[in-house]
Amino acid sequence: MDPTLKQDETTEPHRKVAVACPQCRQGYRLPVRLLGRKLVCRHCRTEFRAKEIDSSELNNLRASSTERPSDTPRITTSDSIGGGDASDSPPRAGARSIAIDTRWVGQKLGRYKILSILGQGGMGVVWRGHDDSLRRDVALKILNRSKNKNGSIGGLSAELFMQEARAVAKLQHPSVVSIFEVAEDQGQVFLALELMEGGTLKEYVDRKENRRLSPRELFNLMVGPAKALALAHDRGIIHRDIKPGNLMFDDHGHLKLMDFGLADVRDEEASEKIRGKAVGSLGWIAPETARGQGTTKLSDIYGMGLVMLYALTGRPLVHASSRTKLIALHQNPPEPDFSKVRGLTAMGEAVLRKCLAVDQADRFQTAHELVAALQACADEDPQAVTRQRRSHATVAVVAVVFGVLIGVGGVVYYFLDLIERENQAQMPVATFREQSFVEPAVDESQAGRAPGPGDAPDMPAPMTPVPPVATTEPMTRVEFSSLEDARVPWPRVPHLVDASKLNLVGSAHGKVYHLPTTECGQAIRASNLVMFATADEAIASGRTFCRQCARSLQKEKSKLAAGSDEGN
Structure with a gap:
């Protein structure tokens, strides 16, 4: 059963009304059928009931935010695709998606029972569901219900949603989150995906006490996602949204690549519509993307470098208080600082710097090269150089100690010998x-004998x-x-x-x-x-x-x- 309130057929079921979060005053435009429902604000996560407000008040809320300058490149993100009226061109970055309708909890969608909310993306909400047939929990990604003017579900977000399903299906790899099913039920299009219980890499780094991973631990973790990225590139798929939130741990602690919602997939119409545009998540895009020069396979490699830097330091390479400043920093990123990263070898630092090169020609030219470099860093013993240096230092110290002991022994012997000589000189003779x-008596038998040879x-x-x-x-x-x-x-x-x-x-x-x-x-x-x-x-x-x-x-x-x- 569709978890919506029954509406009178004579009303306008597709009319949208303005609501606002009572906590942070974040404004939304929602279908009228959601009035009175319990919602969760996607900005501050406060739960509230949808109550209509005057549209002019919502306009005032939106006008209070800083407008994007005309010369700032338009960045299409996963958050910007899911909201607003559906069209063939993606809306500007920052457009708001609808709040989460918590009435889905406990409902059935296909053969899955929805248990709880896992998260929200630009094109939909991710729920924890249970498959009664196979008796396992899955992740259900439900597409936001945006409609065309004729009332049908569609638009670019729906095309990208289906494109993501086909892209993931092409990548049967241990380091890619698996897809089980794509289906539609009760007017809702959804994906059934492998449930990742370990959380995202961002969550893992943020909850660590020192907010960072050791270099060797990181390189071991990143080999798998790099192999998955290499497979995607080989099959004509550019991820375009590499970030710590799109890398998740499974039950065994393996890191997997996920969320191909913004991917550029070869021979896909949805990709053709946004190809060449600046696509990605602010904070995790390459310089060429921020400059409006498009996103390439080498942009994915730059994204891998940003992820590894964040995992080692606990901070992104660029961060600013406003969108405009952030894009400017992306266009001309600062030099990464590895001086405070403990245990990072010269080889590891060289790999990170090559990933984060501003000039694409200076980066790894294929993901396969990145895989080989990461594997070499993972196999490298960071203590070997230290032990070798300590060994050399130990030999030098031992040599110095022996030299000092020999010198002291010689001096002591000299003075003891001198004292003994003085004591002997003072002894009475x-x-x-x-x-x-x-x-002496002479043996007559030897008398007159000539000296012998002895x-x-x-x-x-x-x-x-x-x-x-x-x-x-x-x-x-x-x-x-x-x-x-x-x-x-x-x-x-x-x-x-x-x-x-x-x-x-x-x-x-x-x-x-x-x-x-x-x-x-x-x-x-x-x-x-x-x-x-x-x-x-x-x-x-x-x-x-x-x-x-x-x-x-x-x-x-x-x-x-x-x-x-x-x-x-």
Whole structure:
């Protein structure tokens, strides 16, 4: 049953009357049959009952609004097509569509039961309906009932409405809202569409706390709609109304392209009537559209750039307080600012700037190119560059730290060594009053033997040195627990080294062996002291006899020989 009040056949059923919203004073012209109905103001969303007012009062309300300057390009929007008297040329932008008749709730339209209002567009109201046959909810888009002079439903809005149905039917794509049916019932033309429960992208961005998406999340979401746009372009369809409100989420979080009501469809008469005109939604049109140069496929790509910028920043590229200023900004848009977009890589910024290029030649030339670029950005790891930079910084920091530690270690070692040298210089040294040596016994079997190949050139015969006789002054003793800790000459630690048992000595790091009675032999640190019982043992370890010790031994022999001659 048509949810309208019964009218007397003698009245003028097609006469229109003036009504106004009591809250915002927005004026409407409605069919007389809607008087007394509950309506929802499309401007402030206030619910009120339609009450007729004087037409002159409505004219005063309209006259109070600012008129569009004559040199401003006429922008045809989806809101402007649905209202006023139907004709073959679209009315000027800003024309008002009728208010929403809430009496539809609970009524049947075809096999669908209308449940609630979902939204309103320029050509009709979108309702939530239930399909009793398939037991599923759908979106019902009902065409506004505008009539021609002969009383039949038609005009450009009806043609575009049917064109939208055919265009969507051509695009069987996962990222396009599906159409189930186009039908007419009780004088109402309607579309049954896939119900999108997730809301629009605009609603999603607006309800987020920080009012923005991350770049990688956005690029992943936009790949699907870009593929749908590429398919539409391939099939001769230009969307012409790309905006956040025409991208919706399904139950699975996938973003889909919808609302082809203003589309330019190849071989369609309705498209021929508005082709070349400035078509789109203010705030989301390309510069060439605002300049009256028409809308092309590249205008859709610019619209995708505007949508992505809005999703990243939470604000549209252009916004103004009046229609005239807004169109002027569209004609010469400002440079987009990406400085505050966190996580946007150089590749992602390049894609956005290419979409938003004012010159069409600088944009992506096909939607397929845009798809490839978005996919590359979605696959790009934004943390890879950061990790690489951090890795390089970490290597540099570690190198600096090691360099500093090595430098500090070298300085500390230098000063510790210097202190040790000073301490050694201040240590008392034992002095010896007299030294005597005993001629070692000579093996007669070796007497007269020529030096062998293993003997040192001036190596003396094995001998048994006599321990030194200390002076009457007591020798200062330095107490150490072990030889390894005694980094002082070995004569200073007599409690660790018994000088009476030493025959030959050497340094652990040296290549020669010494007499324990010579200056060079007594300079060996106790921690490095190596003791040999015989010269053969020292030679077997790869050492040779110290030349200085040999000269000292020769001098002592000469003194002993001279003393012996004087005694005789």
